[in-house]
Amino acid sequence: MNLEELNKKYLLLSPEDRIHELYKDFGKVLFTSSFGTTSAFLLHLFHKVKPNETIYFLDTTYHFNETIEYKENLTQLLNLKVIDVKPEVWKNNFTNQDRTWNSDPDLCCSINKVEPIEKIKVNFDVWVSGLMTSQTTHRQNLKVFELKEDIVKFYPLIDQNEKIAKEYIAQHNLPQHPLLSQGYSSVGCFHCTVAGKGRSGRWVNKSKTECGLHL
Ligand code: SF4
Numbered sequence: 001m002n003l004e005e006l007n008k009k010y011l012l013l014s015p016e017d018r019i020h021e022l023y024k025d026f027g028k029v030l031f032t033s034s035f036g037t038t039s040a041f042l043l044h045l046f047h048k049v050k051p052n053e054t055i056y057f058l059d060t061t062y063h064f065n066e067t068i069e070y071k072e073n074l075t076q077l078l079n080l081k082v083i084d085v086k087p088e089v090w091k092n093n094f095t096n097q098d099r100t101w102n103s104d105p106d107l108c109c110s111i112n113k114v115e116p117i118e119k120i121k122v123n124f125d126v127w128v129s130g131l132m133t134s135q136t137t138h139r140q141n142l143k144v145f146e147l148k149e150d151i152v153k154f155y156p157l158i159d160q161n162e163k164i165a166k167e168y169i170a171q172h173n174l175p176q177h178p179l180l181s182q183g184y185s186s187v188g189c190f191h192c193t194v195a196g197k198g199r200s201g202r203w204v205n206k207s208k209t210e211c212g213l214h215l
Pocket residue numbers: 060062100101104105106108109110112113188189190191192211
């Protein structure tokens with residue numbers, strides 16, 4: 001089945017049914033999570049459909065302590081199998097000394113996020129992400145499946161939004177990200193995140209809106 005046919009078929013399905021179908025249509029699934037403010041939605045859906053699936057967490061070394069605590073909390077609660085993916089130490093040290101998030105945030109994201117995932121994604125057939133069209137202009141035109149360079153991306157939440165995610169998290173008694181109650185609607189690295197609605201608190205005063213993982 002080509003991507004156009006897959007998109008037609010999956011568009012009509014609920015996020016949970018999309019995940020069920022994914023395991024019929026694809027082999028090795030790469031599931032990354034940022035353990036951000038809406039992540040519990042997709043983590044819980046996968047937990048229902050495929051409880052043993054490995055979750056890859058990109059540990060840039062610049063996460064808020066609250067994100068690490070939240071990750072540990074959800075891991076314990078849902079009995080998740082989480083693997084941390086880290087950047088090369090010397091390159092990460094360079095970004096720390098150079099404060100690259102200020103001078104060249106694209107390079108910083110490339111070193112600390114994109115390169116580490118590039119190394120493992122060759123082992124997979126499809127890469128799952130919780131992107132929603134409602135989040136940024138770039139994401140508005142995404143479909144359930146997209147071909148990105150050499151891997152198929154799968155966005156089961158593409159037609160959902162933050163409100164739906166928060167309602168799902170509340171209905172299922174899942175914990176909220178601790179920074180949500182402090183006004184952070186979206187949480188990334190502490191160098192590049194302030195409180196704000198939607199993604200307005202990410203890379204403030206910079207033209208950047210995406211880390212590069214999904215571009
Ligand atoms: S979000 Fe900021 S600190 Fe994190 S990798 Fe990107 S530029 Fe660096």
